[in-house]
Amino acid sequence: MKKYIMALDQGTTSSRCILFEKNGNIASLVQREFPQIFPKEGWVEHDPMTIWSTQIAALTEAFLKLGTTWDEVAGIGITNQRETVVLWDRKTGIPVYNAIVWQCRRTADYCKSLEKEGYAKLIKEKTGLLLDPYFSASKVAWILNNVDGVRERAERGEICFGTIDSWLIYNLTGGKVHATDYSNASRTMLFNITSLTWDKELLKLFNIPEEILPEVYPSSHIYGYTDPKIFGASLPIAGVCGDQQAALFGQCRFCEGELKNTYGTGAFLLMNTGEAPKFSELGLITTIAWGLAGKVYYALEGSVFACGAAIQWLRDGLKLIDSAADSEYYAKKVKDSGGVVVVPAFAGLGAPWWDPYARGTIIGITRATTKNHIIRATLESMAYQTADVIYLMETETGINVKELAVDGGASSNNLLLDFQANILGKPVERPECIESTALGAAYLAGLATGYYSSLDEIKKNRKTEKTFEPYETEEWRKSNMLRWRKGAHRSLDWEKF
Numbered sequence: 001m002k003k004y005i006m007a008l009d010q011g012t013t014s015s016r017c018i019l020f021e022k023n024g025n026i027a028s029l030v031q032r033e034f035p036q037i038f039p040k041e042g043w044v045e046h047d048p049m050t051i052w053s054t055q056i057a058a059l060t061e062a063f064l065k066l067g068t069t070w071d072e073v074a075g076i077g078i079t080n081q082r083e084t085v086v087l088w089d090r091k092t093g094i095p096v097y098n099a100i101v102w103q104c105r106r107t108a109d110y111c112k113s114l115e116k117e118g119y120a121k122l123i124k125e126k127t128g129l130l131l132d133p134y135f136s137a138s139k140v141a142w143i144l145n146n147v148d149g150v151r152e153r154a155e156r157g158e159i160c161f162g163t164i165d166s167w168l169i170y171n172l173t174g175g176k177v178h179a180t181d182y183s184n185a186s187r188t189m190l191f192n193i194t195s196l197t198w199d200k201e202l203l204k205l206f207n208i209p210e211e212i213l214p215e216v217y218p219s220s221h222i223y224g225y226t227d228p229k230i231f232g233a234s235l236p237i238a239g240v241c242g243d244q245q246a247a248l249f250g251q252c253r254f255c256e257g258e259l260k261n262t263y264g265t266g267a268f269l270l271m272n273t274g275e276a277p278k279f280s281e282l283g284l285i286t287t288i289a290w291g292l293a294g295k296v297y298y299a300l301e302g303s304v305f306a307c308g309a310a311i312q313w314l315r316d317g318l319k320l321i322d323s324a325a326d327s328e329y330y331a332k333k334v335k336d337s338g339g340v341v342v343v344p345a346f347a348g349l350g351a352p353w354w355d356p357y358a359r360g361t362i363i364g365i366t367r368a369t370t371k372n373h374i375i376r377a378t379l380e381s382m383a384y385q386t387a388d389v390i391y392l393m394e395t396e397t398g399i400n401v402k403e404l405a406v407d408g409g410a411s412s413n414n415l416l417l418d419f420q421a422n423i424l425g426k427p428v429e430r431p432e433c434i435e436s437t438a439l440g441a442a443y444l445a446g447l448a449t450g451y452y453s454s455l456d457e458i459k460k461n462r463k464t465e466k467t468f469e470p471y472e473t474e475e476w477r478k479s480n481m482l483r484w485r486k487g488a489h490r491s492l493d494w495e496k497f
Contacts, residue, residue, distance in 0.1 A: 002074035003027075004066070005446045006235070007438035008055055010080045010164050011243065012101065012265040013312065015055035017062040018438040019073070022451065024461035026435065030062040037098060042105035042495075044347065045098035048086045051164065052171050060231055070233035074451040076172075076226070077239030077441030079246040080164040081265075082187045085139045087150065087212070088167070090160050093175055097147045099164070100139040103266075103305060103347040107138035108356040108495075119205060126192045126199050128277055128286025133356055134303070136163060137189035141206045154212050161212040163188065165240050172237060174227030181219045181240040182296055186288035191216070193277060193288055196296065218291030219245070220444040239445030243437045244268040245289045248299060250440030251405050251431065252462045254455055259393070259401065261386055262437065263410035266350070267307035269389045270299045271397065282396050283352040284389075290444065300397065302389030303350035306360075307382045308410050310344035314378055320371050328415045331376035338373040339364040341487030342381045345494075352392045353488065357495035363487045382410060383420040384484040390424060403427040403467075407436035414468075421468040425477055428468040 004027055009016040016031040032054035037045040063073070083102035088095045100106070111133050114120070120131040129135050140161055144151045153159050160170065163184045169177050185191040185198075190208065192199040198213050217223060223237040241249065244262055248270045251260040256274035261267060270289070277286045277298040289299040311327050314320045321327055341363050343349075348356035362374065390401055403426055410416055411434050421428040433439060446452040 002451060003068070003072040005074045005077065005442045005451050006059070007077045007079065007442040007445070008059060008168060009243070009438040009441065010051060010055055010078070010168060012081045012103070015051060015058050016438065017055070017058040018435060018442070019062055019066060020439065020442045024433055024439060026433065028062045028065045030058040030065070032058045040106070042108075042347065044101040044104040046084065046101055048088065048095040048099045048167060051099065051167070055168060056231065070235065073233075073235060075236040075238040075445045075449040077241075077443070077445030078165050078168055078237065079241050079243050079437050079441035080168070080184070082163060082184060082242040082244065083134060083136050084164050085136045085143070085161065086164065086167045087140070087143050087154075087159055087161050088170070090158055090178075093171065096150050096159065097143050100142065102134055104139065105133055105347055105356050107133040107142055108348075110138050110141070111356070114205075123189060123202065124279070126202060127186070127189050128193050128279060129187070129189050130283070130285065130354055132354060134305070134350070135187060135189040137202065137206045137208070140208055144208065155209045157211040159212050160214070162214050166214045169223055169237060169240070172226045172230060173224045174229060176227070177224035179215045179217055179223050181217055181221070182288045182291040183219055183242040183245040184240070185216045187242060193286065193298070220290070220292045220448045222448055236449055238448035239441050239443070241290055241441055241444055244270055244301065245287070245299065246440030246444070247407055247436040248272060248440065249290055249443060250436035250438070251407060252459045253405070254459070257399050260405040260407065260436070263307050263382060263406065263408035263416070264437075265307065265309045267304035267382060267386055269302045269386060269393065271393055271399075273298045273300055278397070280396050282392055283354055284392060284396055292444070292447070300393060302352070302393060304385040304389065305347050305350045306344035307385070308408070309346065310342070310378050310381060311410065313344070313346065314375060320375055324409070327375055327379055328413045330372045331379050331415055333372045334370070334376055337377035337380055338369055339366070339483070340369055340373045340377040341484055342374065342377040343487050343491040344378065344381050345491045349488070349491065351389050353492060355492050357493050358491045359494040361487060361491040363490060379413065379416050380419055382416060383423050384481070386420060387423050387481065401426060403429055405429050405431070407431065407434045409434075417468045421470045422472040423477055423480060425470050425474065427470070429464055430466050430468070432463045432465040
């Protein structure tokens with residue numbers, strides 16, 4: 001029996017590799033941060049080669065730290081930042097432009113023009129998504145329309161398009177495999193989530209040639225094998241899943257009505273809706289959760305664009321803290337935010353607002369405001385945005401959420417989770433392993449390779465580390481949510497003000 005299963009977790013701000021033991025414990029973890037590129041206001045890019053180099057460096061070091069042989073590794077699962085797009089030369093593997101990141105707002109006006117022409121309903125019916133620059137289609141169209149010669153090369157079949165999972169698969173296999181999974185395809189705004197095919201009508205709408213598209217497979221599936229020239233081994237790439245869907249899987253939310261929230265660069269709350277898609281009228285996204293054992297499972301999602309990114313801003317932008325962990329230390333120095341509300345709408349607002357023109361706001365400042373109040377208000381904004389999505393999800397589905405399972409880097413912050421429980425009036429449960437995203441990718445790969453025999457075997461791994469119980473009053477909750485929503489309203493439509 002193999003000892004380990006490997007997960008590549010390619011996120012918005014870092015590339016990580018985690019090797020798990022069969023019981024779900026972490027055997028080795030390496031993380032490599034990489035730069036964010038901001039060419040213009042509201043534009044966000046990554047260098048695809050930096051993504052690849054940091055990911056392969058993390059993989060190599062994580063393996064070497066174990067002091068073992070590749071024969072002990074059962075396979076690789078990949079999970080990734082979703083919606084971010086790369087176009088590259090099919091033969092050389094050289095990108096034609098930087099990756100355009102999910103946070104990028106450059107196509108907001110283009111999406112608004114399509115909405116005015118009446119295409120929002122069509123897109124939602126086919127893809128479950130809202131017509132927003134967050135998703136991949138308009139980003140792909142922008143590259144085809146704005147980078148010299150790329151459209152002509154694409155139409156000749158010389159260009160590959162992919163989300164980050166496809167980019168990694170291509171490079172890991174030495175250019176042999178151009179593929180994605182159902183969950184990532186469902187985020188492109190080009191994939192029909194009921195017929196499970198690339199949609200010709202949407203491809204025509206965005207003027208995107210079929211020749212650039214990857215093959216689409218289930219999330220638990222052997223996509224191909226790593227080229228031994230890359231790191232000296234031929235391992236099966238056996239699991240691929242978008243980061244938030246992977247976290248839902250890693251949290252063992254396998255049954256309809258179960259949900260989780262991941263506090264990462266953004267915050268994303270997903271509810272498993274089973275084998276049939278449920279469509280929202282109030283701003284939730286319908287998405288494919290994963291493909292497994294010949295079936296496809298769906299989820300409802302509420303997307304918050306800035307969560308951990310707001311803590312990074314405190315560190316790198318305002319220089320108020322030296323590390324993310326400092327945020328809890330300084331926030332505890334004050335009993336509350338002192339009436340300050342921070343709305344981290346750096347790239348617009350997601351659910352329930354869906355306003356690409358919203359911008360970040362700090363409101364409620366008085367002469368008594370200190371940096372500690374601003375830090376605390378920034379932490380609290382993560383909980384407020386999550387609460388907005390949960391209230392919306394309860395309204396939409398009629399399901400009363402009894403508790404919230406959480407994961408992601410910021411879930412290690414006790415003050416945040418304590419505040420989250422109180423603002424929701426519901427228990428918040430943190431598992432022993434908060435690396436649910438990587439764990440989900442590892443589980444999917446493990447099922448495809450036989451490392452795991454069943455979902456029941458996987459569920460036995462899950463253990464709760466701590467549950468945060470609410471203790472504040474309903475009056476306190478309503479008062480604080482009212483202040484938050486007043487602040488959020490003031491951030492809306494700022495770019496069009």
